[in-house]
Amino acid sequence: MMRRATAGGADPVNNPLRTSFARWRNLALVSCLAAASFAPLDAADARTRYRSYDRPKKKVEAPAPAPLNRPLFFVVNIGKQRVTAYSNDGIYAQAPISSGSRGHATPTGIFNIIQKNRHHRSNIYSGAPMPFMQRLTWSGVAMHQGALPGYPASHGCIRLPYDFASRMFNATEGTERVIVAKGDVVPMPFSHAKLPEPAMLQAPGSEQIASISGRMLANAVNIAEGASATDAQKIDVKAEVPDSANAGSKLLNPREYALTMTKIAAKTADEAERAASPARRAVEARVQEQRVAATDLRKAQIALSVASNRLDAADKRLSRVGDNETKRTEAEAARAEAETKVKEAQTQIEAAERAKADKDEAAAVALKAFRQLDVTRSQAANSTLFWKRRLAPVSIFISRKTQRLYVRQNYIKVFDVPVIIRDPGKPLGTHLYMAMQPVKGGSVEGAPKLRWLSMTLTEPSQDLAEPRTRRRKGEEEKPRPVPNVSASSALDRIEIPEEVEDKISEMLWSGGSIIVSDSGISNETGEYTDFVILTR
Template identity: 35%
Template sequence: MARRRGVACVVSGFAAAFAASALWLEPGPALAFGEDVALQPEPPAAEAPPARKARRRAKPAAREKRVEAPSPDRPLFAVISIGNQSISIYNHNGLVERSMVSTGMPGHPTPEGMFTIIGRERMHHSNLYSNAPMPFMQRITWSGVAMHLGVVPGHPASHGCIRLPGGFASKLWGLTRIGERVVISPHEVAPTEISHPSLPSPKMQIEAAAEPATDGATVSDASEPKLLDPRKFADRLIVKAAADTAAAAQAAKDADAAIAGARQNVARAAADLRAAEAAQASAKSKAEAAAKSFETARTAAERPAVASATPETAPVSDGKAEAAKEAAAVAKTSAEAALAEATTQLDAAKAASAARAAEFSDAVRRSKEATLAVAAASKAEKDARLRTTPISVLVSKKDRKVYVRQGLTPLFEAPATIRDPEMALGSHLFIATATENGGKDLKWSVVSLPARYAEARSERRKKGLVEERSISRGPASSPAEALDRIEIAQDVRDRIAERLWLGGSLIVSDQPPSVETGAVGTDLTVKLR
């Protein structure tokens, strides 16, 4: 991610900022695309009545119920004109709000291009300019450019930021959201509606694909499956992923409990095995001793008969040796039986120990699987929540690539083919602003930025001062012509269609992604100057 630098603008104080707020305009009803609105200060208020009468008249008004204006339809997008020092907020109905602004002064120019609101702070303080307060800050780059409340003198006066009058800054804060687009143009441009077969269409998904699995659940072949748009499908995926996460977490908890129990069983089995081994060793020692005693007694009982030459010379046995032999034989038999029993118990202990070890290994395996399932379910839930945010697509003629992001997070890149690559393509921002055909298709608006190739060539000569940009010959293509010249693989279009819904945007440009496009936390942006 690009280093997050503080927003590089100075606010000259709250008193001056709110004094300048009188310059912002309160627009009337929404206007159609392209309709020009003069930026004139509000007319002076009528002379106030005497204080005593004003207080008497204020009482009935204080009892009136306050009615708030309805919120405009989303998505919204902003177009800032450096030449006119103005900002216009649009949606699919047209102009929503309009105000004067103050952009970067000479030496600290405000960048021109296509950006996105990537951060918001109600009260931000600059870490570059003496901790200057910057209320209602809405960041569009991590290098230090944002919209915020500030002094609006009627001409460029900032260090690169877009200063907003006090009343409008607070109003805009309540309207906009992270992920909504901001276009900064050298002069006034307005969006127009566009319909083109090359514009991506959302893919409707089968509802059952996002439902949690249930035992014995069946879907009738006769019933037509219900289709969901990508946003509703994402909401269902979130529910499914949350259920899967909970189930996986419970399985992991059960597996951990099984590991604890199996570990105790292994310890007990090991103790039993050691005891059985000791008992068997003792029984074996006793059996060997009994066998040795028996051999000694047998030898003692048989020795007189062997030593006697003839029966007549053999001494008369008193029976003690024979009795000792018989006793030794009994002891030997008993010891052998004890050894056999101890050996049987040892074999059983070994089998039990092996079984307990296998149970422990199985519990560990199930715990690992449950841990992986938790991670997979958590990742699926994160991706499902990502699907609820606007998708951004950039087709760059210079890179001959298509870049795709969602929720300020990279998704993938793919090759793109541009017909007549030596000819200028221009820079066009297409925004999905509304639904049509019963919510199955999207309406699109487009804002095109003017080409400034002469200035770009001049800047490129200043090596190291500006990022390299693509320079093409000839006039820029119109939005429709630009779309006609683009070829993207069908599988790439399908991946985009699965996530495309209101607020989604497509940039078609000669330029590559700006250096402001970092790894994470930034959107696809194009800088023209």
């Protein structure tokens, strides 16, 4: 059967335009049906997507940092641009840094944190912010939060990331050691026969606390309340001693002993301060009574003078009356009355003199008690400062250059003495020995045995560096010699007097440190600093 041709002579079935239109029409119908079928599903899916992605997510709490087991110290590696915080348990935290750029290199050596300021601004670089600043030198080097481009970019400070800077700022007490080196300085467990051990000290008992200063304080308080000097001497100050200080048989480590003595000194200072006002009022009252007694004596003396003058006048009148009996009788009566007045005045003078003597003595006793109280108050205040200083870690520095041993505590010079260093012409190197917490179960003659770490800074010190010489263009610079002395062999060559070792043992506890170096005390070491040892 032949198909009918269209007017145009084209086959309607095989017409490409008609076929294309039909195909698109079918696709449109399928799409509409699909849209109608899945419309509820799309709405539900949209709601699901909103709930899954647009809803605010719950805040995920970061894991709590490990508890800090002191002592704490820092090692800054300039080469790797990294800082590591160490505690008694090992590595406590690590973070990247940015140290000094070319021309502003961060000095290397052994430092301490000497100042903290959460919102510090630079007084050198136009007030630039230095958040969480922890100062290492008074010349301007510090650790603080700052930008970390991945390379040395600061003006000499050690920039830290925000989280690390804030966390360490809150963790430090302001006495921590900071070691800055070009390479790795790894703390190593260390032991040596010449390392000092802490002394165990007898706990202060009531006999020690009830000292003459305490008795002076009690006397001042008693006198201020009106007791006599004799009664004041009978007061028992042992009753004022706290129970915690009566265990005289207990042995304390140096820090425990310093803490106990700090509390005792602070209590004495507080009592002296509270007793100062009544003692001062007692002196003022006794002085006023002394003045009244002096006035009474002066009045009695005037009365005696008047009575004596009247007696003299009566004697003269009696000598002139002659034989007139009436006048003689009157003159004799006047003389007798004047003589009585003289005797009464003399009696008043004797009483006034005794009263004045008593008041003078009372005023003198009150004044002496007040002065003793003032001395006690001053001594207690000084003692409080002294024992607070003893709470800080002790720092010991041994210098081959000066052949001396120096001791500081809480940035204050304690003493320095000469020591013997064998082969003084040979280098010792620069070594830091850190006292950590006592070894569990370890003791030396009943005293806790401290665990020690050693760190050796292999960079040449300033005093050992050979002077730079001119070299020809293209000639390589020869490396300067580095002393190859171990931490153990350095201690082997040092002899410390026994009495000095005993003094150190009474101050040493965890956190204490010993520095051995060929250098002397650097110019960065001064008031309100610990020992600063520069290796570059």
